[in-house]
Amino acid sequence: MKLTRITSLAAGTMTLALVVSACSGSATTAPAASAAAASAQASSAGGAASAYVPPTDAGAAKGKTIAIISKGEQHQFWQAVKKGALDEAAKLGVTATYQGPATESEVDKQLTMLQTALSNNPAAVCFAALDSKAAGALLAQAQASKIPVVGFDSGVDSTIPVTTVATDNTAAAAVAADHMASLIGNAGTVGVIVHDQTSQTGITRRDGFLAQMAAKYPNIKVLPPQYGAGDAVKSADIAKAMMTANPDLKGFFGANEGSIKGVLNALKETGNEGKIVAIGYDSGQQQIDAITSGVEAGAITQNPIGIGSKCVDAAVDAINGKALPQKIDTGFSWFDKTNINNPEIQAVLYK
Amino acid sequence: MQTTTLLARSRVQSILRGDSIQRLLALGALLLLLAFFSAVVPHFASTNNYIDILTATAVNGVLATGVTFVIITGGIDLSVGTGMTFTSVVMGIVAVNLGLPLPLGLLAALAAGALVGSINGALIAKAKLPPFIATLGMLYVTLGMAQVISDVHPIYFDQQPAFQGFFMSKPIVGIPNIVWVMLGGAAIAWILLNKTILGRYTFALGSNEEATRLSGVNVDRWKIIIYAVDGLFIGLAGIVIASRMNSAQPGLGMGYELDAIAAAVIGGTSLSGGEGSVVGTIIGAFLISTLRIGLSVAGIPDQWKSVITGLVVIGAVWLDILRRRSRA
Structure with a gap:
């Protein structure tokens, strides 16, 4: 009995430790500065x-x-x-x-x-x-x-x-922002769902998108980015919460495959497919299908x-x-319904 | 002397077996939270948002229901999240890759879950591994096997349109079927725990395993059965999560076990065993998703969402300890 109690106490403590570490696990980098350095490097070495x-x-x-x-x-x-x-x-x-x-x-x-x-x-x-x-x-x-x-x-x-x-993720996310702007008529509210706020790709894609919007499209309001760990279900719940909080939302940018999958799931679950502009990143079967059917406007693909x-x-x-x-x-490419079947795009897409 | 305390303790426990106090606390906290968000956060109070909260609870609610069984026995199951991934991949292989009828895929998911649970149970009951270690090992085994059998590729259920068609459709008051699946699963779990011999042994094992053994119960066999029941819920969760994504994603699953354990604990299930309730667990699961979605709708930064969720878990366990101390 005593042993069981000790084991269960240990289990409890470790579980809590796991909860804590799971919550803090992503906070391992602190690089607003290094993000800036990286993007500076990117543009100078272009x-x-x-x-x-x-x-x-x-x-x-x-x-x-x-x-x-x-x-x-x-x-x-x-x-x-x-x-x-x-x-x-x-x-x-x-x-x-x-x-x-x-x-x-x-x-x-x-x-x-x-x-x-x-x-x-x-x-x-x-x-x-x-x-x-x-x-x-x-x-x-x-x-x-x-x-x-x-x-x-x-x-x-x-x-x-x-x-x-x-x-060059900064430049690529800026291209995504340009497409978003033209698709929503250069005005309105836009949501951004990112996989995390500590990795270089998370930081540069988010900041690349935000910076382009701020610099070129003053009539577009970008909501504070939300983070879904690249999990398609968690990102869907977040996307739905953002739609609830902002009934006038006109578009979503999902900064990696899991994030945009979450957006697509959310649009499907709420019956908003085709009503809200979705722009993604990378590829994968679900995204390719959504772009082909027109539910997703387009995406940035890396190589x-x-x-x-x-x-x-x-x-x-x-x-x-x-x-x-x-x-x-x-390199990176923008792809949508019009060019998804071009051989140079097909070559870099994965399923 | 120790025997007397034990007896006294188990008598008190049997009186409070429904664990009504903690359950009421959790229910009160849930209603308070809903009222608070509805009053303070613009757009939170809408039917659609409440349905979103229900939908977001489905996966965790099913997993937490399963894990409640083993926590009541004084055990733990860390493999529920990745076990869920494994079962969804098994379903994908049966229903998509092999092209068999969908019902067989669903059965395969449940069977895969029961298999994972039985292995956990056998490792704990027969090989005498501590539950924490056995299920930690199975966390990795199930995640790895999900990736091995899927060749690390997601499996899409496009050729089984009836799958998402059924589970995500909303025939009853606009609530998707996965929510009814979760509530139905919880109802079955409630009957199992409160009206059957399996439930009686589940509580008995957690209160005093040795006494249960001495009274002639085949403790090892029942442990394996209880972990297998937990496994059935893992399989059910595999079905539910796959229906939301219309796919089985082999990379997913880590972290879901912590949400499930947190839901059970918030709902008054004691990590030292012998106490717990399915109703409490479901309330706990609703509390977690209400908190997450409420904070999201309110636009609270992600890092603070983590802090607040953690504080709620700590607060719930602390309340549980206070209650226990005042009772002793």
């Missing part, structure tokens, strides 16, 4: 991006190992990045390993993965940091061991990476396969000692 020519063979890097540590593995987006990376590695004749934590708040798990990868002494590391500052010591260790680091996706906010392979392949390319170049541009832009 010109250099097009200059990058990927290698056609591995040269001295042949047979060597490139460790890729991403921000996730389960999401369809990361599956596409993984495919791009592993296919490119196979093509060039290098070995690539790919891993990422289960959710994008598990900074500590990602650091363990990076640590393990470095201990195996790879020829290069590709790293999409969940929290650049937290990875500082390990990055210094990589530099000391002369292992080149290629940043990708949200990148690494540090001087150590030889280059960063990424989408996840390109992010994967270019980060392997950059790693191979780094192993061979080639100079790399500060930033390799993998």
